[in-house]
Amino acid sequence: MTVAVGTLETWLAGFEQALASGDPNQAADMFEEGGYWRDFVAFTWDIKTLEGRGGIRAMLAATPDAARSANWAVLDAAAAGEQEGFITFETLHGRGTGYARLRNGRCWTLLTTLQDLRGFEQHRGRYRPKGAMVDPKHPNWNWRDALLAEQESLGRDEQPYVLIVGGGQGGLGLAARLRQLDVPTIIVERNARPGDQWRSRYHSLSLHDPVWYDHMPYLPFPETWPVFTPKDKIADWLDAYAQIMELNVWGSTECVGAAYDADAKEWRVQLRRGEEELTLRPKHLVIATGNAGKPNMPRFEGMETFAGPIIHSSAHGGGAGCKGQRVVVIGSNNSAHDICADLVEHGVDVTMIQRSSTHIVRSQTVLELMLSGLYSEAALASGVTTERADLLGASLPLRLAPDVHRPLNEAIARRDADFYARLEAVGFMHDFGEDGTGMSLKYLRRASGYYIDVGASDMVADGRIKLRSRVGVTRIEADGVVLTDGSKVPADLIVCATGFGSMDQVVGQLVSPDVAAKVGKVWGYGSDTTNDPGPWEGELRNMWKPTAQEGLWFHGGNLAQSRLYSLFLALQLKARKEGLPVRVYGKS
Numbered sequence: 001m002t003v004a005v006g007t008l009e010t011w012l013a014g015f016e017q018a019l020a021s022g023d024p025n026q027a028a029d030m031f032e033e034g035g036y037w038r039d040f041v042a043f044t045w046d047i048k049t050l051e052g053r054g055g056i057r058a059m060l061a062a063t064p065d066a067a068r069s070a071n072w073a074v075l076d077a078a079a080a081g082e083q084e085g086f087i088t089f090e091t092l093h094g095r096g097t098g099y100a101r102l103r104n105g106r107c108w109t110l111l112t113t114l115q116d117l118r119g120f121e122q123h124r125g126r127y128r129p130k131g132a133m134v135d136p137k138h139p140n141w142n143w144r145d146a147l148l149a150e151q152e153s154l155g156r157d158e159q160p161y162v163l164i165v166g167g168g169q170g171g172l173g174l175a176a177r178l179r180q181l182d183v184p185t186i187i188v189e190r191n192a193r194p195g196d197q198w199r200s201r202y203h204s205l206s207l208h209d210p211v212w213y214d215h216m217p218y219l220p221f222p223e224t225w226p227v228f229t230p231k232d233k234i235a236d237w238l239d240a241y242a243q244i245m246e247l248n249v250w251g252s253t254e255c256v257g258a259a260y261d262a263d264a265k266e267w268r269v270q271l272r273r274g275e276e277e278l279t280l281r282p283k284h285l286v287i288a289t290g291n292a293g294k295p296n297m298p299r300f301e302g303m304e305t306f307a308g309p310i311i312h313s314s315a316h317g318g319g320a321g322c323k324g325q326r327v328v329v330i331g332s333n334n335s336a337h338d339i340c341a342d343l344v345e346h347g348v349d350v351t352m353i354q355r356s357s358t359h360i361v362r363s364q365t366v367l368e369l370m371l372s373g374l375y376s377e378a379a380l381a382s383g384v385t386t387e388r389a390d391l392l393g394a395s396l397p398l399r400l401a402p403d404v405h406r407p408l409n410e411a412i413a414r415r416d417a418d419f420y421a422r423l424e425a426v427g428f429m430h431d432f433g434e435d436g437t438g439m440s441l442k443y444l445r446r447a448s449g450y451y452i453d454v455g456a457s458d459m460v461a462d463g464r465i466k467l468r469s470r471v472g473v474t475r476i477e478a479d480g481v482v483l484t485d486g487s488k489v490p491a492d493l494i495v496c497a498t499g500f501g502s503m504d505q506v507v508g509q510l511v512s513p514d515v516a517a518k519v520g521k522v523w524g525y526g527s528d529t530t531n532d533p534g535p536w537e538g539e540l541r542n543m544w545k546p547t548a549q550e551g552l553w554f555h556g557g558n559l560a561q562s563r564l565y566s567l568f569l570a571l572q573l574k575a576r577k578e579g580l581p582v583r584v585y586g587k588s
Helices: 008-020 024-028 052-062 064-068 143-153 169-179 231-244 334-345 363-371 377-381 386-394 401-415 417-425 438-446 456-461 504-510 513-519 559-577
Strands: 031-040 047-051 070-074 084-090 094-103 106-117 162-165 185-188 253-261 266-273 276-280 284-287 310-312 326-330 349-354 359-362 450-453 466-469 473-477 480-483 488-490 493-496 552-554
Touching (some): 008 064, 008 084, 008 106, 024 052, 047 052, 106 386, 106 559, 169 185, 169 231, 185 253, 253 504, 326 334, 334 450, 359 438, 386 559, 401 417, 401 438, 417 456, 504 513
Parallel strands (some): 031 106, 162 185, 284 552, 349 466, 359 450
Antiparallel strands (some): 031 047, 473 480
């Protein structure tokens, strides 16, 4: 087949013809030999990246519905004559958007994302509900009557189709998506109200990501919102979000056990709601407890002899009650820095124990070098909406990410050389990741190993936060911590900022160790770097897509990930509810 060396518009026309031919070779030949097709649910019913013509050809051979896609077009007329741009298309079951990049007339990278299911569109925009009540069965009901009746019935007279464990930003955002798709959903949350997990954290905590990056689905923060959201403000927002989006949140409810009934194809989930114990039978169970499992609490010799408390960072409520004390914080990543800074501000003598190297990037640098092109006022002014920014970010296959992030971090190192020199002068162990790719890939690979500096690094550099680095903990004694160099740090309180396990640990506790082993590791993509062993996956393991356990899903990540991927998870669940012919390609 002759491929026209031309524009995005001509390539899309040729690609549509190649797909319609039903010959996978024709469509695959429209890509570079080493091209990429990253698909979010539109064709694979999965979150998957196809690498090279061989990978693309194999997917198309196993996915005959791709031949029935249509109306491939450039979204913006101005981009029609360009080599890259946003695109739209229609699949057999829905409508999609994406982004394509060409080189020499062939496709280098293609992103396709499903945005709506035909006939089951989200209740937004032109599909928004009327609002006025028209219910012949209940002619006297108004909106509130109907809402209260639904809340009283769901989980009692009617079983939820989806049960979400976790009422943080991830669980709430997914539930909002599912509500707009008419999927009966209940969120169970151990705290009394949405946002309580944030309210319980230390007094000075704020989000480290900026407002433009953190919007929730359907309901962006107002223009008056601060750049970095204080913890109580985000807590109140989540509480209000649940009410505004009419979500069914069961607060003060503990999920104590779950088992899958393969014959009935539903879960038996045991709940404790106050004094009441009950069992729900959802078809699908979503673990939305963040991107982490239980706290990693280390065991050191002599811990039982310590005269004061030893707590995990997740239990630190703030430094207000610690004034005048000596506190040792074991760890040197985000939580460790935040807690140390909080303690210093409350007049505490605090020592950070740094056992391994940490990557630090200044908050202002994140804003100006890492996010400004996609998530900023300048980006909005140039027409890059949050939705477009999300697609642009997703359009880069993970295989190519190091080539983008390595030079970016070289620029960061040059820009902030004096900042890093001050830290290294006091002995702080700093790195840019083992392959020089910095924070973004550390996060995707291991969700740890970094700190976004919002002030604590200056405290380390000038000695307000005492630092002991290149040492480990030998043992704990009644009045302090003995280090591997033989020295002893006096302490009245020890905080272990030692991170969290994987989300599969939650499954091990809630369902069974066998199911956790069956599902396997959650998070990371097989980069074969520290804490992210191979083989190569190319997408985050088990996140937002079908797992080895039928009816079990994982949803989490930061606010931006929760916003983006909640749509694709919701569409997968809706398609199953409506009995659409879902054929998952190449499930991991």
